[in-house]
Structures are given as structure tokens and as C-alpha cells.
Amino acid sequence: MTTQLQLPYGPHWGTLASLDDVATVETDALLRLRVRVDEAIRRRTILVVTGRFGTGKSFGVARAVEERAPVHDVDVVWLEMQASTGQRDQWHELYYEIHGYYPAKSATIGDVIRMLKHDLAERPRVLVLDEAQEVHKQVSKQLRWLHEPKSSDFGLIFSGTPNLWHDLLPGAIRSRTGHHVKVKGLSDEDAVKLLPQFHPIFATADPDDLRRWNRTRARGSFRWWARILENAVDLLPHLDGKLTDRAMAVICADLPEGMS
Incomplete structure (x- = not known):
């Protein structure tokens, strides 16, 4: 991973990024991650990345997305999920990351999903949900539904803690996941x-x-x-x-x- 690059989205290393002599190091897991992120972007597949806090998975995903998305002319939508938000808030935050403004306060979850169905088919994108263990199961299911049609044009990356895979992601997503990368310490x-x-x-x-x-x-x-x-x-x-x-x-x- 690199600590000198200032990412336009995703996690930053704060003061570490400005230290002299900091260099790039990559574990085997992060090398695999670059390959799998490229595939998710290029083929618009679903990728799941799991690992303990502090192992570098979020930064590794951000670095790989930053490198590969421009190569394939794909827009990046990065959303760090929050534990305290409900389903409606999560959909509104996703809408905001795409448009730069929130939908009308009167918009229901169904309204936002219908609008996003159009948005996520209009041009190539990769949607990254960081801290994905905080995604509500119903939101995950609806995202899978949005990803399923041939008209959809986005790759979907879930990045979260180890319990994300078996305990939190619905089987409908696990069965459609192209790869599951486990980032170890x-x-x-x-x-x-x-x-x-x-x-x-x-x-x-x-x-x-x-x-x-x-x-x-x-x-x-x-x-x-x-x-x-x-x-x-x-x-x-x-x-x-x-x-x-x-x-x-x-x-x-x-x-x-x-x-x-």
C-alpha cells in the first residue's frame, strides 16, 4: 500500500501521508486485491473484501480503485457506511454520493431506489461500500436487485469485517459474488x-x-x-x-x- 498518495475518496492516512521517506509496501493479499478490484470494475461484478480492523483492506481497495477506474473510464462512488443510520438514510447517502445533493425529504425508499435504478444504468460506475458490516440486510438485497438487470452498469464492492461474509450478507449476494478476498494482518x-x-x-x-x-x-x-x-x-x-x-x-x- 502507499501512504504518500492523496486519494480523492476513501480513507486517508492523515499526517502519515506527508512524512518523508514513506514508501510503498504490498502484502500478497493486497496484490490479489488489485487483480480482483480490476475485475469488478472491468466486468461490473460483485466483490467482497473482508478483514480485521487495521489490516489495510479499505486503503488497499481505495488504492486499487484509484489505479484501475480511470483505465476503464469508470466513475467511482465511495460510501463509508455508518452504524447509526437507518435504511432510508443509507439510500439517501448513496443518492448524495452520486448526485452531490440529497433527494427531496418527501422521497420514500421506493422513490430513491427507482431513481437509482436509472442512475446506475446511465454510465459505467463502481460502487464501493466501505464498513459494509453496517449495511442493512434489506439495503444489500435491494442493491443486488439493482445490480442484476443487464441494463445495470456498475461493479459492486463490499468491504468490511470478517463477519460480513457469513453473518451479514444475504445468500443471494454471496451466490453472485465473483470473488471474496480475505485480507489478513x-x-x-x-x-x-x-x-x-x-x-x-x-x-x-x-x-x-x-x-x-x-x-x-x-x-x-x-x-x-x-x-x-x-x-x-x-x-x-x-x-x-x-x-x-x-x-x-x-x-x-x-x-x-x-x-x-
Whole structure:
């Protein structure tokens, strides 16, 4: 994944994006993700991406969509789902992401769905629902119905937590899904191989320390390592200049383990 690119939609890395020497690193799962996202865009299929919080799935999807959508001249509709919204609100938010304004307050769910049926057939699009574990089941079913006709012209990507696949997505969607990509956290060996490429600060650490910190503190979360990098850039010059156990004790202080 990259942290230097400023995505026009989807998640951002905040201050991490502006740090010097941050480089691109990609796990095997994210390489597969790029291929599957391209297929969903090109063939207008359904793709499901699942993984724990912090594994980089949302950023990986955003990066792949940003790369591949222009190649296929496809518009991107990115919607981060919210836990507190009802079915009507979710449809209105989707309408807003397409049009830039909300439908009339008097519009019913049926009204919005009928309007979106026309919208989603008028030109090629990819619809990305991030935090898709928050999508209401009835909304998912209706989206599948909108996707089904030959006149529809959009790829559909659900990205969410592991329980999305079996517990939350209706069988009608699972049976029509082209691929299900499971994004796992960094393995201990991934940490040793990829983190020094991510930023040279990690090259100052003993590989055995990286393995141990990944196993006991990060628990495979790339997001945790990204926060460690932000802290290390600020604090390491005031310590011994290397990621030793003593330095990590200061840098990691009060950070939740794994953030999963």
C-alpha cells in the first residue's frame, strides 16, 4: 500500500501521508486485491473484501480503485457506511454520493431506489461500500436487485469485517459474488520484510524484535505500525536513534495493542 498518495475518496492516512521517506509496501493479499478490484470494475461484478480492523483492506481497495477506474473510464462512488443510520438514510447517502445533493425529504425508499435504478444504468460506475458490516440486510438485497438487470452498469464492492461474509450478507449476494478476498494482518515475516521498506526507521530494529512486537503488540495490524511510525519520527531523535526495546517502550506507551 502507499501512504504518500492523496486519494480523492476513501480513507486517508492523515499526517502519515506527508512524512518523508514513506514508501510503498504490498502484502500478497493486497496484490490479489488489485487483480480482483480490476475485475469488478472491468466486468461490473460483485466483490467482497473482508478483514480485521487495521489490516489495510479499505486503503488497499481505495488504492486499487484509484489505479484501475480511470483505465476503464469508470466513475467511482465511495460510501463509508455508518452504524447509526437507518435504511432510508443509507439510500439517501448513496443518492448524495452520486448526485452531490440529497433527494427531496418527501422521497420514500421506493422513490430513491427507482431513481437509482436509472442512475446506475446511465454510465459505467463502481460502487464501493466501505464498513459494509453496517449495511442493512434489506439495503444489500435491494442493491443486488439493482445490480442484476443487464441494463445495470456498475461493479459492486463490499468491504468490511470478517463477519460480513457469513453473518451479514444475504445468500443471494454471496451466490453472485465473483470473488471474496480475505485480507489478513501482517505475519511476523511480513513485518521483517516489509516494514524496513515502509520507512528506514524500521531498518534500525533487530528483526527478532520486529517479529516479537508484531506478535505481541501489533498483532498483525498495519494501522498500529503506522501509528508507531508517527510516534517514532517525533520521539526517536530524543532517544537513542534506534528502535531498541527501551525506545519502543517509550514510543508505544499508551497505544492500544493491535487496535483490532
